[in-house]
Structure formats: structure tokens, C-alpha cells
Amino acid sequence: NAGVTQTPKFQVLKTGQSMTLQCAQDMNHEYMSWYRQDPGMGLRLIHYSVGAGITDQGEVPNGYNVSRSTTEDFPLRLLSAAPSQTSVYFCASSGQANYGYTFGSGTRLTVV
Amino acid sequence: DAKTTQPPSMDCAEGRAANLPCNHSTISGNEYVYWYRQIHSQGPQYIIHGLKNNETNEMASLIITEDRKSSTLILPHATLRDTAVYYCIVRGYNAGNNRKLIWGLGTSLAVNP
Numbered sequence: 001n002a003g004v005t006q007t008p009k010f011q012v013l014k015t016g017q018s019m020t021l022q023c024a025q026d027m028n029h030e031y032m033s034w035y036r037q038d039p040g041m042g043l044r045l046i047h048y049s050v051g052a053g054i055t056d057q058g059e060v061p062n063g064y065n066v067s068r069s070t071t072e073d074f075p076l077r078l079l080s081a082a083p084s085q086t087s088v089y090f091c092a093s094s095g096q097a098n099y100g101y102t103f104g105s106g107t108r109l110t111v112v
Numbered sequence: 113d114a115k116t117t118q119p120p121s122m123d124c125a126e127g128r129a130a131n132l133p134c135n136h137s138t139i140s141g142n143e144y145v146y147w148y149r150q151i152h153s154q155g156p157q158y159i160i161h162g163l164k165n166n167e168t169n170e171m172a173s174l175i176i177t178e179d180r181k182s183s184t185l186i187l188p189h190a191t192l193r194d195t196a197v198y199y200c201i202v203r204g205y206n207a208g209n210n211r212k213l214i215w216g217l218g219t220s221l222a223v224n225p
Contacts, residue, residue, distance in 0.1 A: 004155075042199070042215030043156070090155050098144055098203075100158030 002026055006091050006104035013081040013111045021076040021107050023091030031094040032074040033058070033101065034066065036087040043090065049074055081111045116200045118219045124194075126225050130187040134200030137181040143203050145176060147185045149196040150218070156199065159185065190223045197221070 007022045025032065033048040045058030047066040055066050063085060065077040074093075078085060088108050092101035117135040124130040136145060144163050148156040160167055160174045162183070167174040173186040187194055199218040 040217070042217055044215070088153070092155075098161070100146060100148070100161055101156075102158065103155030105155050106153070 004091055004093055004102050004104035006089075006107050008107060009105065010108050011110070013078070013109065015081060015083060015111060017081050018077070018079050019081065021078075021089055021091075021109070023074045023076065023104060024072050025074075025091075025093040025102070026072065027093060027095065027102065028071060029093035029095045029102075030071065031096070031101075032068065033092045034064070034074070034076045035090045035092065036060065036085075037090060037106075038087050046076065046089075083111045085109065086111045115214055116202060116216050118198075118200055118216060120217065121220045121222070123222050123224060124187075124190045126192060126223055127189055130185075130190040130194065130221060130223070132185040132187075132198050132200075132219050132221065133182065134184070135182045136200070136202055139180055139202055141180075145174070145180075145183050146201050146203070147172070147174065148199045148201065149194075150199065151193075151196040159198075190221075192223050192225065195221060195223045 004025045030051045034046040035043040036046055037043045044060045046060055046064050047058055049055045049068040052068050052071050055068050068074050088106050090106050091104045094101045144161050146161040147159040150156045159171050160169055162174045162176050175184045197218040197220050199215055201215050
């Protein structure tokens with residue numbers, strides 16, 4: 001039981017490049033979310049999913065796309081990276097709407 | 113949107129109880145209060161949550177006032193490994209009806225030997 005696995009752990013991108021941050025969970029959780037964490041700010045919700053095939057926007061969705069084709073995976077796509085997207089990204093999952101979330105260890109992304 | 117207010121930092125002696133306060137005076141009736149902690153640069157770790165009643169688990173206790181405008185997380189016997197940033201958050205929705213958890217900056221708890 002690995003919990004929530006995020007890859008890669010570190011990434012440097014050039015402005016305009018695209019990439020996908022991977023997130024997988026093996027707990028059969030329906031709810032999954034992506035957050036970003038910036039210095040001096042709390043975590044902010046980017047996108048979330050309440051089940052396979054269902055996604056919705058969070059607080060700061062611009063510049064990011066998600067899909068949920070399986071219960072296990074919830075990738076986050078940056079189509080054209082910008083320096084403002086330099087951040088630490090966390091993926092999280094939960095088994096029920098009001099339960100606590102299990103977080104991954106994060107992806108540290110730098111856009112130059 | 114309900115917001116939370118926490119002291120930026122607190123100290124606690126090892127072995128003593130750590131009581132972390134949180135103010136959420138604008139919380140609505142159906143919003144839960146959640147507590148997480150983040151050790152160094154790791155991912156946040158869920159601790160406990162509650163709606164109205166006090167809650168206890170193997171990690172901590174959560175005391176919610178009767179008017180639900182504030183709560184206290186209690187770590188009964190703090191250890192050095194409890195040094196972390198503790199976040200009190202509530203669930204809510206922004207103006208666009210987009211679901212979000214409102215995370216503040218949390219309380220940085222230092223447990224001292």
C-alpha cells in the first residue's frame with residue numbers, strides 16, 4: 001500500500017514547455033485533488049475530481065488541465081509553462097467527501 | 113467564505129500538552145473543521161476533523177466550541193516529532209461555486225526538549 005505517489009519529485013521547465021505531473025493512489029479513493037503551495041501562501045486548490053470521468057475546477061485552475069480516466073490516476077497537465085507556475089504541487093486523495101485527505105510527497109517545479 | 117485565524121507560532125515543552133487554537137467565526141452550519149500538519153517540506157498530513165462534537169483519535173483531540181466559532185487541537189503529550197506547521201481549515205465554496213478548502217498560513221509549532 002503505497003498511498004499517494006507523485007512523479008517526478010523535481011522538475012525544471014523552460015517557459016512555454018508542456019509537461020504532465022503524475023499522481024496515482026492505490027487506496028481506491030474516489031476523491032482526488034491537486035494543490036499548489038507557494039511561499040507565504042496557504043495551499044490552493046487547482047482542480048479536483050469526485051470520481052472517474054468527473055473533474056471540476058478549484059480556486060486557481062487557469063493554466064492547468066486534468067483528466068480522470070481511472071480511479072487510480074489523476075494527472076495534472078501544464079500546456080504552456082509560465083514562471084508564475086513555479087511552485088510545489090501536491091496531489092491528495094480521500095475515500096469520502098468529508099474525510100481527511102492523504103497527500104503525496106509533492107513535485108517541486110521550477111519554470112525558467 | 114469561512115476563513116480561519118491561527119497564531120503564527122507557538123512553543124511547547126516536550127511531554128506537555130500542546131493546545132493550538134483556531135478561530136473560524138464565519139463558519140456555516142454544514143462546514144467541517146479539519147486539522148492537518150506539515151513537517152518541513154513534506155506533504156500535509158491529516159490529523160482530525162469535526163463538525164459539532166468533540167473528536168479524539170490516536171493523534172489528537174479536537175475541541176469545538178458550542179457556537180462553532182473556534183476550535184482547539186490538543187496534542188496530549190507533544191514530542192520533538194510533532195514540530196510542524198499546523199493548519200486549521202474549513203471547507204467552502206468561492207464566488208464561482210468552485211469547491212475549495214481554505215488554507216491559511218497555519219501555526220508553526222516548535223516542541224522544545
